[in-house]
Every structure is written in structure tokens, then in C-alpha cells.
Amino acid sequence: MRTDDLFLAGIGSHLPPRVDSEFPGQRSVTVSPDEPAPDMAVKAALRALAACGHEPDDFAVLLHSATHPQGPEGWSAPHYVLLNTLKQPIPAIELRQGCLGMLASVEAAFYRLKANPAHHAALVTTADNFSTSLADRWTASDLFVLADGAAAVVISTTHGFARVKAIGSLSDPAMEVLHRAGEPLFPPGATVGRGLNFRERADHVREQWAAGEAPPILGFGEQVAEIADRTLAEAGVSIDDIKRVCHPGYTEDAIDAIFLDPLDVATEQGTQEFTGTVGHTGAADLFLALEHLCRGGEVGVGDHVMLIGSTTGMEAGCAVVEITGEGV
Numbered sequence: 001m002r003t004d005d006l007f008l009a010g011i012g013s014h015l016p017p018r019v020d021s022e023f024p025g026q027r028s029v030t031v032s033p034d035e036p037a038p039d040m041a042v043k044a045a046l047r048a049l050a051a052c053g054h055e056p057d058d059f060a061v062l063l064h065s066a067t068h069p070q071g072p073e074g075w076s077a078p079h080y081v082l083l084n085t086l087k088q089p090i091p092a093i094e095l096r097q098g099c100l101g102m103l104a105s106v107e108a109a110f111y112r113l114k115a116n117p118a119h120h121a122a123l124v125t126t127a128d129n130f131s132t133s134l135a136d137r138w139t140a141s142d143l144f145v146l147a148d149g150a151a152a153v154v155i156s157t158t159h160g161f162a163r164v165k166a167i168g169s170l171s172d173p174a175m176e177v178l179h180r181a182g183e184p185l186f187p188p189g190a191t192v193g194r195g196l197n198f199r200e201r202a203d204h205v206r207e208q209w210a211a212g213e214a215p216p217i218l219g220f221g222e223q224v225a226e227i228a229d230r231t232l233a234e235a236g237v238s239i240d241d242i243k244r245v246c247h248p249g250y251t252e253d254a255i256d257a258i259f260l261d262p263l264d265v266a267t268e269q270g271t272q273e274f275t276g277t278v279g280h281t282g283a284a285d286l287f288l289a290l291e292h293l294c295r296g297g298e299v300g301v302g303d304h305v306m307l308i309g310s311t312t313g314m315e316a317g318c319a320v321v322e323i324t325g326e327g328v
Helices: 037-050 077-083 098-115 173-179 198-210 220-235 252-263 285-295
Strands: 007-014 018-020 028-030 059-065 092-094 121-128 149-156 162-171 242-246 304-311 315-323
Touching: 007 037, 007 285, 037 077, 037 121, 037 149, 059 077, 059 098, 077 092, 098 121, 098 149, 098 162, 098 285, 098 304, 098 315, 149 285, 162 220, 173 198, 220 252, 220 304, 220 315, 242 252, 242 285, 252 304, 285 304
Parallel strands: 059 092, 059 121, 242 304
Antiparallel strands: 007 149, 007 162, 018 028, 121 149, 162 315, 304 315
């Protein structure tokens, strides 16, 4: 979707201390033993709000996303974040779109603003803390180490340090079985103490394959390339115009194979030098990397940055932003 009046007006993050990693391709990982994810989201949001140039009553909605439990069952983390940030009587919505949650929230919030032009801003947050019995950050996947952290962004229809020129996603639902493999749908795993283990499910798929049952493993890199090409065309730029690519916090080999090689982009053009010290925070990765590039002066006015990620489903999402330089 091409966008002519979608801006990022403020960005913020909260990362707990890094611990050394022995996981191949991951130098360190951000780990908090006990900080609630919603509290991390509040800290990131306050930083994003501090320089956004909007007053609280400019905001139409708050969208919060997560990939791991946030607190008491049946409780609303989005309203907790709202209470401790904007304190406005606006909708606070949880968007469950996995590791694409934050990118999808930006797009959804923009639709909300276009439908109600009386407001000009929205707050998008995400946070996860995987230090629970439902996840082993070191063994959950062969592709990444789960990391704790939060990110927030203020989107605006009037101004910002970056303009989102196009944003969208593309799914292949035939591949959803890859992250369900071998597990029943009921009772839900978390209700019986079954945790997050993508590695175990991948092993199940391999066993099926060895037994002659071919799973629907299609070229996900082709899906990444397709959504990237579509978004670039909508933005009116080419891959040669992209200075840097913000991607998930996977190991270097996985980043290259899944994201950068399909785009014909060199590893150095990505953000692995940063994500390799953080890990995979879930939905925050792309915006943590964007903030790192902007605050570190690695991109400047007129530069184009691609944000590209994925989630179970399988789904790939992409945004092309142009840095305007109006504060960050």
C-alpha cells in the first residue's frame, strides 16, 4: 500500500542488559529475569512520546502487540500501557500478529487515522519477556535466540523523522502447519504447561518428510522477495535506492538465507552488527534496528530504509521509509 501522509514522529526502546551467548551466530542476548513486559513497553513508549511533537489529545488509538504472555490471564496489557503513558480515553487494542505485530500495527493504526481525520497520531508498542517456564530462549529455535525488550513508535499524519512511503504484507496460509506440527489445537499448549519450541516442531516436520510425507515447505525467500518488490514499486524506488535493511534478530546465516539473499543485498547492508548483540525480541526487532541506525547517524536525510520481517502463518511484511531528519 502506497502512503503519502504516514510518518514516524517518535521512536523509543527499552533493552535489558546483554548477556554473553554461546549460540552460533549470536554474540550476546538481552535478558531480564523479572521485568514485566508491559513495564518495558511503557518505558519505550515514554521515550517515543518525548520528542514526537504531538499532545496526548492528538492520539486516536494505542495498539500493543506481543508474542508471549504479558500478565494475568484475561487482563489487558494495552490499557495498562495507555494508563501509564497517554492517559486518554481512547481505544487500546492488542494486535496478535506474531513477530510482524509492530509493523502490522503501524498499518492498522494508519487506517484508523484515515477513517477519523480529527486525530493525527497513534501510539504503537510491543514488548516481551521470555524468562518464563513456557520458553527456553536458547533452545526454542535453530534460527534465533529469544531476547527480552520493547519498542514503541508514534505514527503521525502530519510530520515525523521518517516518512513511510509504502507498507504491506503477503501470506501463504498453506505453510501454517510448519509451526503447528505435531501439536493438538485443544487444549491450547500454554494451558497444560506446553511451552514454545519451534525446534521440536521442525524436527517433527523433518520426520514426516523422511517418512515420505512432504510438508508444504515452499520458497519463503520467494515470498520475502515478492513483498519487497511490491512495496518498493509502491514506494517508487528500487532496491538500489535502499541504503540499509532492518530485519529480524536471527543468526547471520538465517538472516542471509531468508531475507538478504532473496533481495540480493549484502550482509553489511543489513543490521546484523546490532541484532547480533540483542537477539530476537519478537515484534520489536525491526524498529529497534531502525532506531539504532537513526540515533547512530548511520542513515540521514534523504536515505531510504527497508523494514522487512516475517511471522508464523507464514507471512512476510515490508515497509519502505525515507528519513526526513525532523528529530528522533
